[in-house]
Structure formats: C-alpha cells, structure tokens
Amino acid sequence: MSIIYLESKDNPKIKHIRALTEQASYRKKQQQTILEGTHLCLAWLEASRPIKSLFTTEAALQHLDIEKIQTLYTGHIFILSEVLYRDLSTLGTSLPCLAVIDLPRHQHAIDFNQDTLILDGVQDPGNVGTLLRSAAAANIKQILCTPAVSSIWSPRVLRAGMGAHFSLFCFEQVDLSRVLPQFNIPVYVTSSHQSKSLYSEDLTQPCVWILGNEGQGASEYALEHAQAIAIPQPGGQESLNVAIAGSICLFEMVRQRQITA
CATH class of the missing domain: 3.40.1280.10 (SPOUT methyltransferase, trefoil knot domain)
Structure with missing residues (x-):
C-alpha cells in the first residue's frame, strides 16, 4: 500500500471522482461508481469486493475506521486537503472516506419463481x-x-x-x-x-x-x-x-x- 498526496482540483483523478458523482452517463460509460463513508466502504470490502482507489484526508488517516479499511484494502490511498475533500463530498461532516469501485456484474438471469x-x-x-x-x-x-x-x-x-x-x-x-x-x-x-x-x-x-x-x-x-x-x-x-x-x-x-x- 502506498500513500499519494493530491493537491490540485484539476488532477485527472479528482475530475474522475467528480464526474462519477454527478453524471449517470459517465458512470455508465466508465462502469464505475462512488462509495462515500466508512460504513459503505467497510461493507463493500467485507463482502470480499475490491476497491479500485481510496481517498481520504491526512487527519482522517489515523481514525480507527480508516485503519480497519486499510487492513482490507491493498491499493493506493490518495490524500486530499480538507478543502478539496469537502468540495468533492456530498456527506457534509462525516469522516472523510471515498472509494471508486467497478459496477458489479452478475451472471444471474431473472428467476420468475422467486420473491x-x-x-x-x-x-x-x-x-x-x-x-x-x-x-x-x-x-x-x-x-x-x-x-x-x-x-x-x-x-x-x-x-x-x-x-x-x-x-x-x-x-x-x-x-x-x-x-x-x-x-x-x-x-x-x-x-x-x-x-x-x-x-x-x-x-x-x-x-x-x-x-x-x-x-x-x-x-x-x-x-x-x-x-x-x-x-x-x-x-x-x-x-x-x-x-x-x-x-x-x-x-x-x-x-x-x-x-x-
């Protein structure tokens, strides 16, 4: 695992997050979406599903929930300034934690005998x-x-x-x-x-x-x-x-x- 600092709002990764958050057509094209908040990210990881990239702030990095996520996630952690994270966030005052994931693809057909x-x-x-x-x-x-x-x-x-x-x-x-x-x-x-x-x-x-x-x-x-x-x-x-x-x-x-x- 490596920690990478991102400072510019014009960084391609920041633009990617913003587009995934705001545009349904972009999510469909990229086949990706955003999880925000430690609860969703932990639930996703505990279901044995991979996170593509994880974003937080330096202050949040030492929080117990973020530390738990780090035990389940092996990719890059991107550190944003408080101001930049708040600009991206849609959750207000929650602990900074945002993940990019691939949209799930299941092979199941519709079961016409099931609830x-x-x-x-x-x-x-x-x-x-x-x-x-x-x-x-x-x-x-x-x-x-x-x-x-x-x-x-x-x-x-x-x-x-x-x-x-x-x-x-x-x-x-x-x-x-x-x-x-x-x-x-x-x-x-x-x-x-x-x-x-x-x-x-x-x-x-x-x-x-x-x-x-x-x-x-x-x-x-x-x-x-x-x-x-x-x-x-x-x-x-x-x-x-x-x-x-x-x-x-x-x-x-x-x-x-x-x-x-």
Missing part, C-alpha cells in the same frame, strides 16, 4: 435506497427496475441503501411488459385507489411486489396485469410515501411467513 421487488418509475434516490434496504431486510434478493427508476448505483441511492445493494441482484432498464407475464407467482401492485386490503391477502408463498412512481403511482400496465391492493389508512390521508408503503407490504409478508413457519 421479487419491482420498482416502476420510482425516481427519488432516497426512496429507491430505502426500498432496497427494506427488501434486503425482508430477504428479498431480486430487484427489477423499469427505465424511469433512479440509477441504482448512483452515490445517493447507495447512501440511502446503506449497503443493501451488496446482497441483492439488481436488474435495471427492465421492460415490464416483457417480464411480468413470465412470473409464475402472484403479482401485487400497491394502489391507494383500491379497496382490497393488503391484510386480506395470503402472502405465505413467493410473490412479486410492484411499487410505482411517487406522484403518478404504478403504470397503467402494472395496474392492469397485477392484483391491486391498498394499505388501510383510517386516519384519512390520501396516500403513503412509496418507501413506507413498500416496507409495510414487505414486512406484512414477513409477519405472515413467521406465523406459518
């Missing part, structure tokens, strides 16, 4: 990351995303997911009309305009969950080709945040399965 979460136009990175986190906690491993969904591997979604990505198989740019007819298990879509209650469904067997856009809800195709359900809201609110609604559905599934286990 699945489908994100249908969910655009807010925080909602996407939260739903991935809830899916991982509920032991759903397969995630399908339609083209309008916020980029799964963007730094903002990664932060919201808190490492959930690393245990999931995520498929992006999925055409719902092509994959939905192939599922051999029940398919549910959340809709605040449906009277059929979530709690009336038998969720003890594998199933598919479709969660739609924050404003418009699920697509017409999803509503026409899946069983629409609603979460009872006796308080009379018009709708729930999609991440909250999705989490309620997933953990009602978990509850029913624990009862019958």
Whole structure:
C-alpha cells in the first residue's frame, strides 16, 4: 500500500471522482461508481469486493475506521486537503472516506419463481435506497427496475441503501411488459385507489411486489396485469410515501411467513 498526496482540483483523478458523482452517463460509460463513508466502504470490502482507489484526508488517516479499511484494502490511498475533500463530498461532516469501485456484474438471469421487488418509475434516490434496504431486510434478493427508476448505483441511492445493494441482484432498464407475464407467482401492485386490503391477502408463498412512481403511482400496465391492493389508512390521508408503503407490504409478508413457519 502506498500513500499519494493530491493537491490540485484539476488532477485527472479528482475530475474522475467528480464526474462519477454527478453524471449517470459517465458512470455508465466508465462502469464505475462512488462509495462515500466508512460504513459503505467497510461493507463493500467485507463482502470480499475490491476497491479500485481510496481517498481520504491526512487527519482522517489515523481514525480507527480508516485503519480497519486499510487492513482490507491493498491499493493506493490518495490524500486530499480538507478543502478539496469537502468540495468533492456530498456527506457534509462525516469522516472523510471515498472509494471508486467497478459496477458489479452478475451472471444471474431473472428467476420468475422467486420473491421479487419491482420498482416502476420510482425516481427519488432516497426512496429507491430505502426500498432496497427494506427488501434486503425482508430477504428479498431480486430487484427489477423499469427505465424511469433512479440509477441504482448512483452515490445517493447507495447512501440511502446503506449497503443493501451488496446482497441483492439488481436488474435495471427492465421492460415490464416483457417480464411480468413470465412470473409464475402472484403479482401485487400497491394502489391507494383500491379497496382490497393488503391484510386480506395470503402472502405465505413467493410473490412479486410492484411499487410505482411517487406522484403518478404504478403504470397503467402494472395496474392492469397485477392484483391491486391498498394499505388501510383510517386516519384519512390520501396516500403513503412509496418507501413506507413498500416496507409495510414487505414486512406484512414477513409477519405472515413467521406465523406459518
């Protein structure tokens, strides 16, 4: 391991980080993304996945979390000034720790008999990351995303997911009309305009969950080709945040399965 000091904001590595942070098209072209924060970097390394390059500050280098990362990482550590790191960071006052990684490439095909979460136009990175986190906690491993969904591997979604990505198989740019007819298990879509209650469904067997856009809800195709359900809201609110609604559905599934286990 070697330590290299970078001082100029015009250094190619600094420009590379900035582009990966800000531009989805650049991430796609380079097939790389950014992990920021010691929690994500440690989770990635502990999953036996390699970091391409690591950036921090001289003051942070002696922190216990950075030292732990150094025991798992064998590449170059690039030291930035406090000012330069803050200019790159999107996390504010957290411990300086930023890593460049290659986007994962898995060889798995979609399993049409497996519990699945489908994100249908969910655009807010925080909602996407939260739903991935809830899916991982509920032991759903397969995630399908339609083209309008916020980029799964963007730094903002990664932060919201808190490492959930690393245990999931995520498929992006999925055409719902092509994959939905192939599922051999029940398919549910959340809709605040449906009277059929979530709690009336038998969720003890594998199933598919479709969660739609924050404003418009699920697509017409999803509503026409899946069983629409609603979460009872006796308080009379018009709708729930999609991440909250999705989490309620997933953990009602978990509850029913624990009862019958």
